[in-house]
Amino acid sequence: MRIRPPSSRAAFRVRLSSIDICLAASSPLLALYLRDAYILSYEGATTTVVYCVVSLTFSLMAFVAFGIREGTPRYFCVRDTINIAKAVVIGELTTCVMLFTLTRLEGVPRSTPVIHALLLGVGLVAARGLARFARADRGQNHRRDLGDQHIILVGLNDLSVFYMNFLELFGSGRSQVIAVLDRDPQSISRWIDGIQIVGPPAHLRSVVEEFAVHGVRTDRVVVGGGPDILSGDELQEIERVCAQKAIDLEFVPRLFDLNAKQLAQRRTRLPEVAAPAPPHSLPNYIRLKRFVDFFAALVMIFALSPLWTLVAALAFLDVGSPILFWQQRTGLNGRSFLVYKIRTLRPPFDCCGQPLREKERLSRIGRLLRETRLDELPQLLNVLVGDMSLIGPRPLLPCDQPPSPTLRLTVRPGITGWAQVNGAALLSPKEKNKFDEWYIRNASPLLDLYITGLTLLQLVEGLRR
Numbered sequence: 001m002r003i004r005p006p007s008s009r010a011a012f013r014v015r016l017s018s019i020d021i022c023l024a025a026s027s028p029l030l031a032l033y034l035r036d037a038y039i040l041s042y043e044g045a046t047t048t049v050v051y052c053v054v055s056l057t058f059s060l061m062a063f064v065a066f067g068i069r070e071g072t073p074r075y076f077c078v079r080d081t082i083n084i085a086k087a088v089v090i091g092e093l094t095t096c097v098m099l100f101t102l103t104r105l106e107g108v109p110r111s112t113p114v115i116h117a118l119l120l121g122v123g124l125v126a127a128r129g130l131a132r133f134a135r136a137d138r139g140q141n142h143r144r145d146l147g148d149q150h151i152i153l154v155g156l157n158d159l160s161v162f163y164m165n166f167l168e169l170f171g172s173g174r175s176q177v178i179a180v181l182d183r184d185p186q187s188i189s190r191w192i193d194g195i196q197i198v199g200p201p202a203h204l205r206s207v208v209e210e211f212a213v214h215g216v217r218t219d220r221v222v223v224g225g226g227p228d229i230l231s232g233d234e235l236q237e238i239e240r241v242c243a244q245k246a247i248d249l250e251f252v253p254r255l256f257d258l259n260a261k262q263l264a265q266r267r268t269r270l271p272e273v274a275a276p277a278p279p280h281s282l283p284n285y286i287r288l289k290r291f292v293d294f295f296a297a298l299v300m301i302f303a304l305s306p307l308w309t310l311v312a313a314l315a316f317l318d319v320g321s322p323i324l325f326w327q328q329r330t331g332l333n334g335r336s337f338l339v340y341k342i343r344t345l346r347p348p349f350d351c352c353g354q355p356l357r358e359k360e361r362l363s364r365i366g367r368l369l370r371e372t373r374l375d376e377l378p379q380l381l382n383v384l385v386g387d388m389s390l391i392g393p394r395p396l397l398p399c400d401q402p403p404s405p406t407l408r409l410t411v412r413p414g415i416t417g418w419a420q421v422n423g424a425a426l427l428s429p430k431e432k433n434k435f436d437e438w439y440i441r442n443a444s445p446l447l448d449l450y451i452t453g454l455t456l457l458q459l460v461e462g463l464r465r
Contacts, residue, residue, distance in 0.1 A: 003150070003178045005196040006210035007325040007343055016063060023123040024059040028052045031116035032108075039107035047107045054102075055095045059120065062091035067191075068124070080194070081125055088121040097302070149175040149219040152208070154201050154238065156182040156192065160224030163252045164193060178216065179207055183234075199353070201234045205241045206349040213348070215328035215397045220248040227251065283443045286411055293390050293412075297383040304377065311374050315342045318365040324378055329395035330405075332412045337387040339395055340378035344369050372459050379415045389414045391448045393436035402433035411440055418447075421454035 028051060032040055039047040066087040068080065092113050099105050151167075153160055160180070167175050180197045181204060182188065187197045198207055208218045221242055227235055242249040301308075315323050325343040328336050344366030349355055369375040382388040388395065392414025402408070418439035419432040427435070439447070 003176070003211075003216055003328070004326055004338065005179055005198045006207065006214060007322055007347075016060060019127050020063060020068070020124060021060065023120055023127070024063070025052070025056050027120040027123060028055040028112075028116050030119055031112050034115055035109040035112050037107065037109055037112065044107050047103065050103065051099060051108060054098055055091075055116065058094045058098070059088075059091040062087040062094070065090070080128065084124045085121055088117050088124070091120075092117040150178045150211070150216055151175055151220045151222055152204065152218055153177050153180045153195075153222050153224055154182075154204070155224035155229055156180055156184070156187055156197060157224050157229075159252050161192065163222065163224060163255075164195070175220075177222075178211065178218070181207065201230060202237060203349075203353040204238055205245075206353045206355070208241065208245055208247070210348065214326060215399075218245070218247055220250060222250045222252060222255075224252050226253055282410065282440065285443050285445065286440070289389055289392075289443075290386065290412070293383050293388075294386075296390060297380045301380050301384065304380075307374070308377055311342055311369065311377060314365050315344070315369070315375075318363050319343045319346045327397065329413070330398055330401065330409065331387055331395055332409065334409050336398075337382070337395075339382055339388070342369060342375040342378060344375050373416070373455070374459075376415055383415065386412070388412055391415070391451050392417050393439070394420060394432070396429075400429060402429045405433065407440055408433060408436045411443075416451060416455045418451060421451055421458065 029048075032048065032051070038044055039051070066083045068083050068087055096105070096113050099108070153164065164177050167177065177195050180192060180195055181199055181201045182197050183200050185200075188199060190197050204221065211218055221238060223230065223238070230238070239249060241247070312323050323343060325341045325345075326338045327341075329339045331337050344363075346356070346361040346363070348361065366375075379388055383390055389412040392411050393408040394417055395413035396405075417436060419427060419435035422435055423431070439451075
């Protein structure tokens, strides 16, 4: 699992490739042609235009949502391919839903969407593969997992890229670059091998603190060159931040190895959560909930899609881009995952990296979304992929875990739960754990329905305020 950049640094920029637009526009026509669809005739011209326009619109929206326009051919990687696949599937599904609502897909052969998705996906990947091949960059890309050490890399150059590749090949998965800082304004918000350039070196403090808000501690700052690649003020600021935050400062030329001894010398990190012991005498319903959660979440995602659109629009108008906020939480068996919410606070730092006061970040819309829990809607996606359940103990940051979290970590965390309908933020960690453990031992369909009713009641009360 790759750690994402801080929410306020994940800039939203519509920069679509002309090749991508051409592929998105031509692939539906080609799919219809391969199926010899009769709507390509003069009589079906209107249906053909509607199908192509709707398909192009949702495909481009999916491209923007999954950020596939940000990649550069030289550093095209496996993660970019996965994002392309996600964008194509989501774009095709939304196209089918919209067209079925409008025209019942009359005149469109049922296999056309599948052929269209395959053509578009293969075309997008092939275009990037050919571009990379043309640049004579045949370096291998490997999958990154969440490492033991989190590194912020300062300075984008060939030595920095070499260091990132070195970590992939020889770091044994123990170290991971989570962000890159570079002084070139044209580089900011671009992606290098799946890692985003989030700001200039002068923003190091704000980036470190934002990652901490997301539950990720920065262990090392590595400069992609000697001290001379930084100005005197930048070097002093980086040294000051590293000293105050207890972060190791390294320079790529001075690094000789990445052995276990060096890794063992890292600074104190956030408390680790031990993996829980195997569950004992859990209700059988707990083991069946995954099936209920999957289908219920799938239905709710489609049924609440208009509400998603409204909430996303309000958040965008209120706090701007990006719309989603993420945090690293601890879930089933102590495994870390990323939980998503609608952003309800403006960025904690201004464009110069200076902290903003709390009251400057609050808004009425954000407060409304929190009180009604509408900011939790994206967590339905967490439920769909199996990270969470609809009802269960709320996932906590590693530093907020109760003294004995063993039992609560034997089940998937929930969007709402027994503790949430009995006080939520008014409860201490120990009290929350007590309610959650009671739920785990007494979980049943009737109890889940009761919790659902109380949650809906609280949502209505929030709307009335």
